[in-house]
Amino acid sequence: MKKIYWIVTFLIVAGCSVSKVNKEKSLAPDHAELIDYLFRECVGERPGANILVIKKGKIIHQKSYGLANVEEKIKATPETNYRIASVTKQFTAMAIMILVHQEKLSYETKLTAIFPDFPSYGDDISVRHIVTHQSGLIDYNGFFADDRTEQMLDAEVLDSLITSDSTYFTPGSKYQYSNTGYAVLAQIIEKVSNQSFADFLDKEIFQKLEMTNSTVFELDESIANRAFGYIEKEDSIIFNDQSLTSAIQGDGGIYSSTLDYYKWDQALYTDKLVPQTLLEDAFYNWDNHTRTDKEGCGYGWFIDFRNGIKILNHSGGTAGFEHQVLRIPELELTVVLFTNRVWTGRFVWYNANALASIFSDYKVQMPIEIIVRKEIEQNGIERGIYTYDKLKNDARYETKLTTLSHLGFAFLRINRLEEAKAIFFKAQSANPNYFGGYFGAGMLFKKTGETGKAIEYFEKAIKIGAEDEPRSIARAKKELKKLKESTNGQ
Numbered sequence: 001m002k003k004i005y006w007i008v009t010f011l012i013v014a015g016c017s018v019s020k021v022n023k024e025k026s027l028a029p030d031h032a033e034l035i036d037y038l039f040r041e042c043v044g045e046r047p048g049a050n051i052l053v054i055k056k057g058k059i060i061h062q063k064s065y066g067l068a069n070v071e072e073k074i075k076a077t078p079e080t081n082y083r084i085a086s087v088t089k090q091f092t093a094m095a096i097m098i099l100v101h102q103e104k105l106s107y108e109t110k111l112t113a114i115f116p117d118f119p120s121y122g123d124d125i126s127v128r129h130i131v132t133h134q135s136g137l138i139d140y141n142g143f144f145a146d147d148r149t150e151q152m153l154d155a156e157v158l159d160s161l162i163t164s165d166s167t168y169f170t171p172g173s174k175y176q177y178s179n180t181g182y183a184v185l186a187q188i189i190e191k192v193s194n195q196s197f198a199d200f201l202d203k204e205i206f207q208k209l210e211m212t213n214s215t216v217f218e219l220d221e222s223i224a225n226r227a228f229g230y231i232e233k234e235d236s237i238i239f240n241d242q243s244l245t246s247a248i249q250g251d252g253g254i255y256s257s258t259l260d261y262y263k264w265d266q267a268l269y270t271d272k273l274v275p276q277t278l279l280e281d282a283f284y285n286w287d288n289h290t291r292t293d294k295e296g297c298g299y300g301w302f303i304d305f306r307n308g309i310k311i312l313n314h315s316g317g318t319a320g321f322e323h324q325v326l327r328i329p330e331l332e333l334t335v336v337l338f339t340n341r342v343w344t345g346r347f348v349w350y351n352a353n354a355l356a357s358i359f360s361d362y363k364v365q366m367p368i369e370i371i372v373r374k375e376i377e378q379n380g381i382e383r384g385i386y387t388y389d390k391l392k393n394d395a396r397y398e399t400k401l402t403t404l405s406h407l408g409f410a411f412l413r414i415n416r417l418e419e420a421k422a423i424f425f426k427a428q429s430a431n432p433n434y435f436g437g438y439f440g441a442g443m444l445f446k447k448t449g450e451t452g453k454a455i456e457y458f459e460k461a462i463k464i465g466a467e468d469e470p471r472s473i474a475r476a477k478k479e480l481k482k483l484k485e486s487t488n489g490q
Contacts, residue, residue, distance in 0.1 A: 085316030093300030136167030186250025229320015365398035405436030
């Protein structure tokens with residue numbers, strides 16, 4: 001392999017090259033064109049992706065894009081193994097469910113009952129609190145020394161928690177996504193089963209489902225059909241396969257392929273691993289120890305509702321990899337998108353939802369950003385805005401208050417400044433009481449060096465405010481302060 005560059009970033013323009021693997025029914029020409037557009041920038045010798053669409057038990061659409069290994073020019077295939085990052089959490093949660101089914105563990109078991117050396121604050125943290133991200137455990141990134149060079153492992157996460165003395169909040173009182181918690185779950189699985197996390201998953205999940213291509217990452221162990229991670233920066237493709245946390249297993253350490261994921265997805269309709277009565281709990285939100293029908297978090301899954309349809313989903317992101325899985329049991333539809341590249345903005349989310357929309361006949365709404373961006377890139381900004389106005393009230397398309405400002409930032413990131421400007425102004429006229437278009441204009445004018453205009457629009461954004469997006473308003477205040485200080489200093 002070429003020299004490894006350690007880079008932490010999540011902003012990059014992405015896409016993929018097309019290589020048809022399997023298609024059981026033909027797509028309408030406009031849908032085929034749209035899918036090609038979604039993965040347009042991975043054409044040629046660039047890092048890519050695999051997509052898989054499952055409907056009523058069959059693979060109805062499958063494609064491989066780009067390269068799994070850029071240096072060796074190895075193409076991606078349906079057997080390519082990606083480090084699936086936080087998509088791993090549904091497997092870790094399943095391992096906990098298996099131990100509960102085996103009556104070796106209870107969801108109400110407290111951390112101190114499993115690890116007697118754990119501090120007393122563990123008396124209030126149950127297994128269910130951890131699996132549903134309600135534990136309040138400290139983020140393991142806070143345990144890193146500035147000069148650290150070795151990768152952290154799950155056991156060290158647990159050891160670091162044992163030396164700490166508090167949580168972020170009272171366990172069970174709120175939700176806060178926790179990678180730390182899932183590293184701890186891996187250690188619980190090892191302690192209770194008396195097996196390594198990797199061996200337990202292999203025996204209890206992978207072998208039972210014949211997922212022969214899947215494995216848990218272990219240092220110095222080879223991985224068959226392995227994809228390597230990359231970042232594209234300007235005209236360079238940079239090898240970016242590992243970080244200091246990517247060897248942690250419980251929160252993101254599984255390597256798997258889309259074909260193996262098909263076996264996993266189908267098993268979730270059966271009793272192969274645990275009875276459906278037990279498995280069903282994974283697909284509901286939990287408030288402390290109470291199951292609810294609300295949007296929220298289950299066991300390794302997020303739960304959303306759109307148009308009254310329940311959508312189970314989880315993303316995955318780590319050095320050089322980004323993924324998205326959408327699972328819609330009501331429609332027996334699953335979309336899997338594994339990629340060995342870093343994407344800009346929320347493109348993996350948008351692309352997966354676009355596929356779900358296409359293959360559900362728009363029962364799942366199409367993100368309107370995709371259609372409008374395509375029109376702008378192919379036919380110009382005026383056509384794009386016309387398309388937005390035409391489709392914004394069409395029930396087949398999802399339009400949010402944030403739609404235009406997010407789209408404007410997508411063009412701002414790639415220095416398409418005229419398009420970004422037009423979109424931010426459209427956002428202001430379409431939603432004059434929403435801060436997003438003004439904040440976007442402030443960032444645009446800051447970039448173009450028009451300080452006076454930037455100050456004007458940051459002030460407007462702050463005046464309007466946004467209780468549900470405090471970070472954006474805090475950013476606007478910070479940018480405004482810096483601009484005023486620079487102006488006064490001249």
